[in-house]
Amino acid sequence: MSAAVKTQTTIQIAPATPVIGAEVTGLDLRQPLKPETVAEIRQALNDWKVLVFRDQEISDEDQLRFGRYLGPLTPAHPIAEGLPDHPEIWERHASDYVERNRVDLNIPTARGPRDSNGWHIDITFVANPSSYSILRGVEIPPYGGDTLFTNLQAAYENLSPQIKALIDGLQYVNGASAYDMQGPPRRDGRKAGPFVSVHPLVRVHPMTGKKSLFISPGGRSGHIVGMKQRESEAILDLVRGESIRPEYGFRVHWAPGTLVIWDNQATAHAGPIDYAHFSAKRVVRRITVAGELPQGPDGFRSHPLEGELFDVIG
Ligand SMILES: [Fe+2]
Numbered sequence: 001m002s003a004a005v006k007t008q009t010t011i012q013i014a015p016a017t018p019v020i021g022a023e024v025t026g027l028d029l030r031q032p033l034k035p036e037t038v039a040e041i042r043q044a045l046n047d048w049k050v051l052v053f054r055d056q057e058i059s060d061e062d063q064l065r066f067g068r069y070l071g072p073l074t075p076a077h078p079i080a081e082g083l084p085d086h087p088e089i090w091e092r093h094a095s096d097y098v099e100r101n102r103v104d105l106n107i108p109t110a111r112g113p114r115d116s117n118g119w120h121i122d123i124t125f126v127a128n129p130s131s132y133s134i135l136r137g138v139e140i141p142p143y144g145g146d147t148l149f150t151n152l153q154a155a156y157e158n159l160s161p162q163i164k165a166l167i168d169g170l171q172y173v174n175g176a177s178a179y180d181m182q183g184p185p186r187r188d189g190r191k192a193g194p195f196v197s198v199h200p201l202v203r204v205h206p207m208t209g210k211k212s213l214f215i216s217p218g219g220r221s222g223h224i225v226g227m228k229q230r231e232s233e234a235i236l237d238l239v240r241g242e243s244i245r246p247e248y249g250f251r252v253h254w255a256p257g258t259l260v261i262w263d264n265q266a267t268a269h270a271g272p273i274d275y276a277h278f279s280a281k282r283v284v285r286r287i288t289v290a291g292e293l294p295q296g297p298d299g300f301r302s303h304p305l306e307g308e309l310f311d312v313i314g
Contacts, residue, residue: 011037013044020151020267021250022048029056029066029259038069041261045132046208049267050149050250053259058136060086063259063287067134070261071289072312078126079183079192083285087188088313091138094145094275094282118270119150119218119244122288124174127197127304130264130288131206137258141280147271149262151248152212156202159242164211167239168297170201171225172215172232173305195307198225200296201239205265211297212266217243243268254284264291 011026022044027037044051058066064086067073076082076090083089123129135147156164174197183192201224203214215222217240224232252260262269272282290312293301 011040013040013048015048016052017250019154019248020048020149021050021052021252023052023054025054027053027056029053029058030062032065033069042070042207045261045263046205049151049153050252050260050262052252053261054255055257056136056259057257058259060089060285063134063136063285064088066259067132067287067289070132070134074130074288074290074310075188075190075313076286076288078123078190078195078307078310081187084187088287090286090288092284092286094141094272094280117218117244118273119148119240119268120216120270121152121214121268122264123310124199124214124216125193125195125197126307126310127199127302128293128309129291130310131291132261132289133264133286134259134261134288135284135286137254137256138285139281139283140254140256140258141282144274144280145254145272145282146274147252147254147260147269148273149250149252149267149269150217150244151250151266152203152214152243152268153205153210153266154248155243155245156211156213163238164202167201167235168211169300170235171198171296171300172201172222172236173198173225174215174219174222191308193307196305197302197307198305199294199302200298200300202297203265203294204297206292206295210266213239213243214294215239215243217241217268218270254282264288265294 011024014023016022073088075087080090083091122133186192199214201215202211204211222236224235295301
């Protein structure tokens with residue numbers, strides 16, 4: 001059972017599960033925040049990884065101001081374009097997901113049909129993925145379109161010491177299919193791929209020093225540096241499966257005015273995963289805070305094999 005925890009200023013943090021997710025109340029995101037309030041939000045993010053703010057009828061400018069409290073913002077996406085007047089904002093429609101997952105099983109293709117379960121860490125195809133993602137509900141259906149989150153620190157922590165010792169020093173290439181991800185020329189002149197990066201399989205959180213698994217759980221590509229194919233597949237399959245055990249999870253049901261921040265350095269997410277089954281309008285707007293090069297327990301830093309780093313906007 002969750003209990004509201006009174007904090008030093010005016011905000012309350014109500015955890016949703018023992019390991020991930022909390023609702024934050026007592027804030028009006030149309031207003032600038034005091035430094036001590038920002039510090040509390042940062043602490044809550046380190047503690048709960050995903051924060052949900054309800055009934056925030058805010059503008060694009062309010063969302064951008066809120067994001068900048070956590071660090072410099074990036075363009076909307078390395079490949080997709082942002083809004084013409086706000087290049088930091090990525091607007092997504094439910095139909096985007098329906099189109100992306102549409103397959104015709106009767107048409108032969110060079111690769112099999114895409115069959116991802118949707119679980120991912122945002123933009124790990126670049127060497128410096130975003131640190132935080134901030135998603136705002138603009139148009140929300142009465143049901144459907146939930147977002148699922150999992151705590152990758154808890155997933156790492158509960159592995160046996162033997163498996164931790166095995167994976168702590170591993171790196172993987174993400175991933176063969178990323179070579180395909182080259183988009184049309186961008187408005188801002190950045191190159192839209194291809195992107196391929198080398199990452200540590202275990203990541204040390206830059207603020208807390210805690211270790212987490214660090215690979216998109218729903219991916220099927222990627223290989224561990226130095227390992228034979230079957231060895232690599234077996235270990236990645238284990239890591240991906242452990243990442244999304246139900247006990248590490250938290251599910252957000254959206255309502256108009258809901259805003260969610262997640263720590264992309266300690267979680268993975270999936271969603272919406274249910275739009276193949278019904279049609280309803282759902283529009284969300286996302287911004288992302290720039291991230292550093294992920295670091296492994298042995299000091300290894302991610303680096304690109306193909307493509308440029310994802311810089312801040314400006
Ligand atoms: Fe995402």
